[in-house]
Amino acid sequence: MTDEPNLLGAYVRARRELVTPEQAGIPVLGVRRVPGLRREEVAMLAGISADYYLRLEQGRDRNPSVQVLESLARVLRLDEDAAAYLLSLGAGRPRRRRRRPRKETVPPGIARLVSALPLPALVEGRYFDVLAVNALATALSPRLTVGANRLRDAFLDPAEQALYPDWADAGAGMVAGFRRSVGTETDDPRVIDLVGELSLASPEFSRLWARHDVAACEGAAKHIDHPQLGLLRLNRERLGVSGTTGQTLVVYHPDPDSGSAEKLALLASTLPTPWARPGTSSRPTPNVPRIPGV
Incomplete structure (x- = not known):
């Protein structure tokens, strides 16, 4: 055996x-x-x-x-x-020899696109690491910085959880998406380290991981409760980055002429232009005035 x-x-x-x-x-x-x-x-x-x-x-x-x-x-x-x-x-494919994961590198053209987009955008790796991000995305969440891990922040940082009114569903979807992303390579050293750390530190993650849910992280409408702007409804698009293994371009955009579009425009107006390049957006969230009535 x-x-x-x-x-x-x-x-x-x-x-x-x-x-x-x-x-x-x-x-x-x-x-x-x-x-x-x-x-x-x-x-x-x-x-x-x-x-x-x-x-x-x-x-x-x-x-x-x-x-x-x-x-x-x-x-x-x-x-x-x-x-x-x-x-x-159950496919019976031969198992690969364990190797140290190679550093994930964002294609230069995608990095420039993230920097140039006038919408919150980032590139997420197969382990849910933030590989590139623009300043507007970081203004939505200070945790969105190059080198951060989306899964770790989601389950270990109360401030990140507070951004999502539907946190229970968001957390479950993220764990199911992570399991789909790593597939059968659960013996990958990075997966072992990350799952071990989160299982010890977060009972909720441990419970969700034990369910073995698998689901694709797809485009969907997301509600974000921003500390200064209040509730925003943004459409999240997820696009695979060609030529990479598991990298995803994530872009958030509001419905045209909506209250969320006005709030996002206000947030963007507080940022310097041109947009910061990926890797340089670790500045703190700007002091955005609360919109009356929000």
């Missing part, structure tokens, strides 16, 4: 504990001693033997067929992203 991490077994075990018998259409009789579904219930619903399913959870069989994985995805109520992640865990 291999001593490699049992990623497939850990994933299906975590996910079956989140599916209730009612969701699976199983009558509940008496007191249940386990959260979610029992192993034999998952096996029955997936059309495989209970012994085979047990071998999957225990890591004694790590190369199930695509049909078995798709059946498990159906029983475990996985969405498209989560099902794709499950299939990748």
Whole structure:
């Protein structure tokens, strides 16, 4: 039996504990001693033997067929992203030798674009490190500086959490997105260090990481409760940076002629021009006057 991490077994075990018998259409009789579904219930619903399913959870069989994985995805109520992640865990690809992660470098053209954009913008690496950022983004959140880690700030800095009225959903989405970003490389030294640090320091992160949620971080409307400007509604766009491994250009923009557009314009008016280059935006948030009525 291999001593490699049992990623497939850990994933299906975590996910079956989140599916209730009612969701699976199983009558509940008496007191249940386990959260979610029992192993034999998952096996029955997936059309495989209970012994085979047990071998999957225990890591004694790590190369199930695509049909078995798709059946498990159906029983475990996985969405498209989560099902794709499950299939990748059972793909049986040879594991790469562990190597020290190379420094992530932003392509010069993307760095210039971030600097020139008249909107809050940053480049996020595959470990959710801030690799480039402009001054307007830093004015939204002083934590948005080159070298910061979005995951660490989100779970360890109360001031960052206070920016998001829907913090519970935002935090859960960030953890699910991080797991999707690192994929099956959970033995990457950087992942081990970051997950270990956050699991010890944040019970909420530890709880969310144990769920094994996987989801793409996509464009969406975000509410930000800025200390001086009040509540802003900004559209967040996420665009993959070509020629890189997992880098994402993140841009925030308001709806035209909205109150949020006026507030963002006010914030931009307090900043020097031209825009600061990436890596030079660690100045403190400017003293922005509160808009009357906000």
